[in-house]
Amino acid sequence: MELLSNLTLGFQTAISPQNLLYCFLGVLIGTLIGVLPGIGPVQTIAILLPATFALPPVSALIMLAGIYYGAQYGGSTTSILVNVPGEASSVVTCLDGYQMALQGRAGAALTIAALGSFVAGCFATLLLAVLAIPLSEVAFKFGPAEYFSLMVFGLIGSIVFASGSVIKAVGMVVLGLILGMVGTDITSGTHRFSFGIPELADGIGFVPLAMGLFGISEIIKSLERREKREILKSKIMGFWMSKKDIRAAAPAVARGTLTGSLLGILPGGGAILASFISYILEKKMSRDPQSFGKGNIRGVAAPESANNAASQTCFVPLLTLGIPSNVILAMMAGAMIIHGIQPGPRVISSNPTLFWGVIVSMWVGNLMLVILNLPLIGIWVKLLSVPYRLLYPAILLFCCIGIYSVNNNTFDIGLTALFGLLGYTFAKLECEPAPLILGFVLGPMMEENLRRGMLLSRGDPSVFFTRPLSLAFLFMALAMLIVIALPAIRQKREDAFHEEGEDG
């Protein structure tokens, strides 16, 4: 019953005219940038972050969350119609979605993507609401040792799901942790690695780092390739699926939703991973795996449901433990801190309207997306005919303005260029930047908890192994590492990333 009254509170917050408007704006912008390749939720949230300063925190978070899950919808549209994933998490949707479009079944593919996402979104919202309170109560029992071990677990998680060599991914995490150390040490006040540059005294900004590693380096990479984009000429005929389609897709939606919800909660997970895993799972479970990649509707239904479910359940660790599980959530954490709210177990009790309002707004936003998306597809397709040579300078411009306005300084723009170069170099060397970013975000928190834990135990490191919860996290982390290091599984994992992830 408590849940009901909480949800009512959430509804009251979410359907106030102002919040409805910002929710709508969020999902609209999210869909738009989801459609456009080369600009994703990370850059958009970074650009719009300063613009939300003037808003009340609830509205700001509702809008930013809307951008995130809205992008999952938009990304699928381009994957299906043009075979270009607008969003990293819809790479797998290209495989069967575009094939369906070629067979004249684009309408059915778009419909199942939207409906599947909606079903998944509803389920994930409910799950988030049910899990939040018990999890945040567990979080109150956490001491520094538990937090530290949980973060180790999360970082290892991000390694497991990064493609490519495991040991390189570990290196990227450690490098990220080191970059996170730049700036003033909170305990002693010492300036670390700031080399006398005043702008570095506050640390490296998250926005320049993320924009450089993801945004700028991505643009350079796409400029190296030749532009190839075919807009589907044929008309989209009918949005309705046949009975056969529905029967095939419904269980796939259910499985995708479950997989996505689960993977979203795990630290290190998120929408990208969820879509990959659910696609592989669907293929494994199918009696006819050959039909995947040739326009099987289940290959659209499962990953689309999964990425949307995950993009919502990944709010669980942030809102209950204060630990962002991926890059976008790290930005959301940043947004909360800017608005004076410390993410963590206290949010539910100290800001109930914000907490429940944001959760319910996700459901409202999903409803808007279904209504909004299907009729607007024509406009999104038109937008895609804008050639990349006109698009990328615009993306660069928006990035630069966004970076400048976070702190009103031009130093950050130079820093972005530097990280752009670094990101490009790493891309050439086949090192994925995602583990680095996560390390960067968790670095300061990890150090603080390590210090506190060791101080409490008077320098005895066994505290991390004697507290049961802490031991459990470390054990799970170790288990994950061992599993991916096993040769048989390593081979499979590489295959999986190769097969589906060619040139995302």
Place this chain on the structure above:
Amino acid sequence: MHIKKTKDFKTGLIFILFGIASMVFSGSYQIGTSAKMGPGYFPFVLGGMLTGLGLVISLRSLSKAEGTRKARSFRAKPVVLVLSSVILFGLVLRPLGLVFSTVILIIVSSMASDEFRKKEAILNAFVLLAIVLIIFVYLLKFQIPVWPSFLAGRT
């Protein structure tokens, strides 16, 4: 020479470089004891870990001779032009304002594309300039210099 090998080798070198730098600089901060860690403790340990990982990666790359994959061709033009357009934007924004820096950014970055057309890029610059002025300056009221500082007096 195997491509994959040199890739891993270079990755290892970069890690070693960052790792040693981290250790050297952390050494100049107070390290402290494990019960009372100073500001240098954690970065020093991390630097050590990164150096170790870098060593393993580069040494392993020397001994294993697998995975010859074709390297994607490296082209300097996009890298140089995209990065310099961003740096120029940063350098020009304060003294000359948003109007000029936007035009410079768009034109320089457009040249990075193989399909660069002068007229189109200039047109694109002005269209985007209008959009940016409307959205960021007029609607969102960002604190950003619009005109050159010597013309505007105050921004």
